[in-house]
Amino acid sequence: MDLHLTLDRSAGRLAFQLADRLRDLVRRGTLVPGHRLPSTRDLAGDLNVSRGVVVTAYEQLVAEGFLVSRQGDGTRVARAPVPEPPPTPAGAAHRRVLRLAAGMDAGPVDPPGITYDLRPGKPDLTSFPRERWATTLRDVLRGLPHAELNYPDPAGTRRLRAELAAYLARVRAAVAEPGTVVITAGVAHALSTVPRILIEEGHRLLAVEDPLAHQQIPLIRATGVTMVGVPVDEEGIDVAALARTRARALLITPAHQFPTGVVLSPRRRAALVEWARAVDAVIIEDDYDGEFRYDREPVGCLQGLAPERVVLAGSVSKALSPALRLGWAVAPPWLAVRLRAARALYDLGSSVLDQHVLAQMIASGAYDRHLRVMRRRYRDRRDAFTTALTRRLPAVRVHGVSAGLHAYVELPAGVDEAEVVARAAASGVAVEGVAQMRVRRPGPPAIVVGYARLSERRLAEAVELLARAVSPAARTDPETPA
Numbered sequence: 001m002d003l004h005l006t007l008d009r010s011a012g013r014l015a016f017q018l019a020d021r022l023r024d025l026v027r028r029g030t031l032v033p034g035h036r037l038p039s040t041r042d043l044a045g046d047l048n049v050s051r052g053v054v055v056t057a058y059e060q061l062v063a064e065g066f067l068v069s070r071q072g073d074g075t076r077v078a079r080a081p082v083p084e085p086p087p088t089p090a091g092a093a094h095r096r097v098l099r100l101a102a103g104m105d106a107g108p109v110d111p112p113g114i115t116y117d118l119r120p121g122k123p124d125l126t127s128f129p130r131e132r133w134a135t136t137l138r139d140v141l142r143g144l145p146h147a148e149l150n151y152p153d154p155a156g157t158r159r160l161r162a163e164l165a166a167y168l169a170r171v172r173a174a175v176a177e178p179g180t181v182v183i184t185a186g187v188a189h190a191l192s193t194v195p196r197i198l199i200e201e202g203h204r205l206l207a208v209e210d211p212l213a214h215q216q217i218p219l220i221r222a223t224g225v226t227m228v229g230v231p232v233d234e235e236g237i238d239v240a241a242l243a244r245t246r247a248r249a250l251l252i253t254p255a256h257q258f259p260t261g262v263v264l265s266p267r268r269r270a271a272l273v274e275w276a277r278a279v280d281a282v283i284i285e286d287d288y289d290g291e292f293r294y295d296r297e298p299v300g301c302l303q304g305l306a307p308e309r310v311v312l313a314g315s316v317s318k319a320l321s322p323a324l325r326l327g328w329a330v331a332p333p334w335l336a337v338r339l340r341a342a343r344a345l346y347d348l349g350s351s352v353l354d355q356h357v358l359a360q361m362i363a364s365g366a367y368d369r370h371l372r373v374m375r376r377r378y379r380d381r382r383d384a385f386t387t388a389l390t391r392r393l394p395a396v397r398v399h400g401v402s403a404g405l406h407a408y409v410e411l412p413a414g415v416d417e418a419e420v421v422a423r424a425a426a427s428g429v430a431v432e433g434v435a436q437m438r439v440r441r442p443g444p445p446a447i448v449v450g451y452a453r454l455s456e457r458r459l460a461e462a463v464e465l466l467a468r469a470v471s472p473a474a475r476t477d478p479e480t481p482a
């Protein structure tokens with residue numbers, strides 16, 4: 001058996017390297033229990049090292065329990081070289097957590113059999129500004145005082161909080177100062193922390209838009225707060241219905257409702273702020289894609305209207321990449337203090353290096369430039385998608401404004417949403433049905449389509465398949481009379 005062992009002679013410590021490689025082969029199951037290893041003399045000859053190197057490596061792994069060595073029988077892989085996984089707790093709570101974790105994993109790769117991944121939620125990952133990030137990181141490292149490599153302020157570096165306060169004021173019309181900005185590991189982090197603080201303050205209910213992003217549902221439930229779904233119409237959340245709930249806290253996506261794509265109307269904004277003041281409410285504003293509006297300047301955030309009531313939560317997940325796990329919360333001062341304390345108690349904050357890189361990219365204008373490029377690209381993709389779709393399927397309706405990275409496509413009445421999703425998947429197109437995003441109320445069949453990651457040509461191809469999934473009886477060639 002050729003073990004494909006290669007050692008880096010320039011790195012030295014050859015016995016250590018060899019033990020490392022062999023341990024890895026055992027762990028991965030390439031070398032199975034009972035397998036007999038070459039004699040020390042043979043392996044030393046193969047690797048062109050002294051026999052002592054192999055003897056030392058074998059001894060190391062025997063000591064660790066990966067190998068056994070017996071007089072006259074050579075050296076073999078031990079019967080149970082890899083420790084068994086610890087026993088699994090059998091409790092219902094543990095099973096629930098596993099289910100939640102499974103549901104949260106959106107999967108880094110396309111699901112099997114999928115050629116066109118139109119699931120919403122992710123930006124075009126191929127457009128991440130790798131070079132810019134790398135050169136900025138190099139600049140940061142060159143100038144960073146040693147002391148900055150210590151544990152950070154748990155609320156975030158002063159520099160990033162200052163840059164973000166200015167940026168969010170400029171771009172999102174937020175009312176922000178460095179002291180009220182807390183750096184998070186993304187919007188998800190704010191959503192798992194703020195409700196816990198609200199519970200400490202006596203809240204039990206959190207009103208949410210119905211429908212909402214289904215990935216957020218388990219995350220919010222895990223905080224212990226009870227979600228109350230409030231309907232959404234063409235003007236955004238129904239504030240009268242909200243006022244009929246007993247909730248005094250709300251999670252909302254005013255700039256571009258997820259998933260329906262509508263913008264909270266000026267009337268509803270005013271009514272919402274009035275409600276918040278009347279019942280002493282806290283509003284969590286999920287501003288997940290507020291920088292991507294294509295038909296006009298983005299509407300300023302709700303937080304700018306009522307900074308004493310609204311927590312503005314955003315992240316770089318759509319603008320750069322969700323892999324960074326870097327976001328912010330701009331909170332009323334009392335809540336900013338509590339969020340900072342939560343970071344100090346739970347996790348001691350976010351990566352200082354990433355924070356400095358982002359701060360520098362905002363300060364240099366590189367972040368704005370990247371957004372300008374991406375806005376054009378996404379706008380063209382959205383146009384290509386909606387034009388192709390409505391041409392092929394005049395009976396469907398694309399809801400909402402020209403914004404963001406997804407489109408909400410209402411299907412003709414009577415069409416089975418789950419069947420459309422399944423037929424689309426069978427033909428290689430992944431989209432998401434809206435049923436799973438609803439908290440309580442049923443609604444018309446609809447699918448949510450993330451168009452951000454496919455070229456215009458590939459979007460047109462996907463639309464052809466999607467059209468057949470929606471309307472299997474329809475002819476495929478639009479030029480042919482049906």
Ligand SMILES: Cc1ncc(COP(=O)(O)O)c(C=O)c1O
Pocket residue numbers: 120121122185186187188189213253258286288314315316317322327
């Ligand atoms: C509605 C909504 N909010 C927030 C986010 C971003 O979450 P995070 O900042 O934790 O990556 C997403 C991403 O898919 C989203 O769809």
